Amino acid sequence: MDDTSGTTGTADTSGTGRDTSGILDEALQRLHASGPERLGRLTNHGPMAVEALVRRGQARSVHRWLDYYRAKLEDMPARLAPVTDADWRTALGDPRRAADWIAYFERALAERPWREVLTAWWPVLLPGIAGGSTHPVIRVGHAVRTLLGPDGETAPRVAELAHGLGYWAARHTPLPARTPVALPAPAGAAAALDAVERIPVQDGGLPDRFAQLTSVPVWPAGNGDGTPDPDTARALLTDLVTAAVHRYATHGHAEPIMLVHAATAPNAVLRTLPALPRELWPASLDAAWAASAAVTAAYAPAAPAAYEGTYKEAHEEAARSTFDEVFARAAAHGDDHTVKFADTALDVGDHAARTAALRGVQLNPPAL
Numbered sequence: 001m002d003d004t005s006g007t008t009g010t011a012d013t014s015g016t017g018r019d020t021s022g023i024l025d026e027a028l029q030r031l032h033a034s035g036p037e038r039l040g041r042l043t044n045h046g047p048m049a050v051e052a053l054v055r056r057g058q059a060r061s062v063h064r065w066l067d068y069y070r071a072k073l074e075d076m077p078a079r080l081a082p083v084t085d086a087d088w089r090t091a092l093g094d095p096r097r098a099a100d101w102i103a104y105f106e107r108a109l110a111e112r113p114w115r116e117v118l119t120a121w122w123p124v125l126l127p128g129i130a131g132g133s134t135h136p137v138i139r140v141g142h143a144v145r146t147l148l149g150p151d152g153e154t155a156p157r158v159a160e161l162a163h164g165l166g167y168w169a170a171r172h173t174p175l176p177a178r179t180p181v182a183l184p185a186p187a188g189a190a191a192a193l194d195a196v197e198r199i200p201v202q203d204g205g206l207p208d209r210f211a212q213l214t215s216v217p218v219w220p221a222g223n224g225d226g227t228p229d230p231d232t233a234r235a236l237l238t239d240l241v242t243a244a245v246h247r248y249a250t251h252g253h254a255e256p257i258m259l260v261h262a263a264t265a266p267n268a269v270l271r272t273l274p275a276l277p278r279e280l281w282p283a284s285l286d287a288a289w290a291a292s293a294a295v296t297a298a299y300a301p302a303a304p305a306a307y308e309g310t311y312k313e314a315h316e317e318a319a320r321s322t323f324d325e326v327f328a329r330a331a332a333h334g335d336d337h338t339v340k341f342a343d344t345a346l347d348v349g350d351h352a353a354r355t356a357a358l359r360g361v362q363l364n365p366p367a368l
């Protein structure tokens with residue numbers, strides 16, 4: 001994948017993530033007084049959206065966006081009991097323990113380097129990638145991207161990783177057992193997503209939809225024992241993100257909010273790989289594929305959109321637009337999912353990805 005170059009505002013879109021303004025750290029400090037969810041189950045997207053805005057050159061819009069978004073937030077929930085190294089298993093997957101888990105990771109990150117903590121917990125949390133509608137792993141991916149960036153390990157950015165890991169531990173939810181379905185080898189990610197079988201009842205919330213999952217295509221196919229080497233796993237994960245972004249342009253109309261996660265969840269994993277030991281990369285690919293396939297099965301339409309109409313408009317606009325212009329459209333639109341999806345589409349960086357990002361602007365209701 002490639003980024004288009006260019007600089008606007010106080011951060012850039014070239015992939016370096018430079019922020020000399022301090023706006024991201026200020027925004028994270030504002031957001032850390034809030035809990036990871038609201039209204040019982042809806043995710044606090046604030047930290048992810050502001051990181052994307054700063055990363056992609058729209059830092060000047062962050063505080064205005066937060067002024068709008070803060071009305072949706074709730075205070076950090078009360079702590080119930082400390083999570084400890086001896087009893088963490090009893091708290092894993094218990095959303096009531098979100099504040100306890102965040103405090104646990106705050107302590108861990110104060111005692112050990114963040115990469116060490118991430119490496120220790122990544123294999124534990126990875127099987128629960130679907131929890132919280134995949135938002136926890138996405139939040140971790142944004143946090144890791146900032147920590148790997150040129151501005152270093154500031155306290156608010158390390159704290160953001162604690163919030164992301166804590167949210168993931170609290171919402172840790174394995175997918176149900178599914179029957180593997182063989183694909184012809186070699187099948188690329190686009191063909192694999194096309195082969196995902198839709199759930200029979202396209203209704204209800206994500207837990208109800210995931211409960212209907214009965215099968216999943218085996219991908220990647222044709223790799224002997226099924227375990228690719230680390231470099232191949234990274235390449236396949238890149239292929240998956242690209243395919244999911246491109247697919248949104250033609251299939252996002254069915255459920256434009258939820259289907260962004262088929263791309264943003266695996267991209268969060270891809271962004272995290274450089275901070276992880278290489279031996280963890282193949283398992284990361286497997287989990288990312290499981291999450292993307294599950295979201296696709298739960299929300300994909302029966303047929304792609306016709307080319308005429310709004311899809312054609314987005315395709316033609318993408319042909320005459322730079323990615324700076326496309327992302328500026330998403331930032332002005334203001335919807336958190338639209339901003340985060342455009343951020344992932346920018347990582348892919350081609351015409352089809354620009355079209356997909358503009359489809360997100362078309363399909364999702366504007367927030368600003």
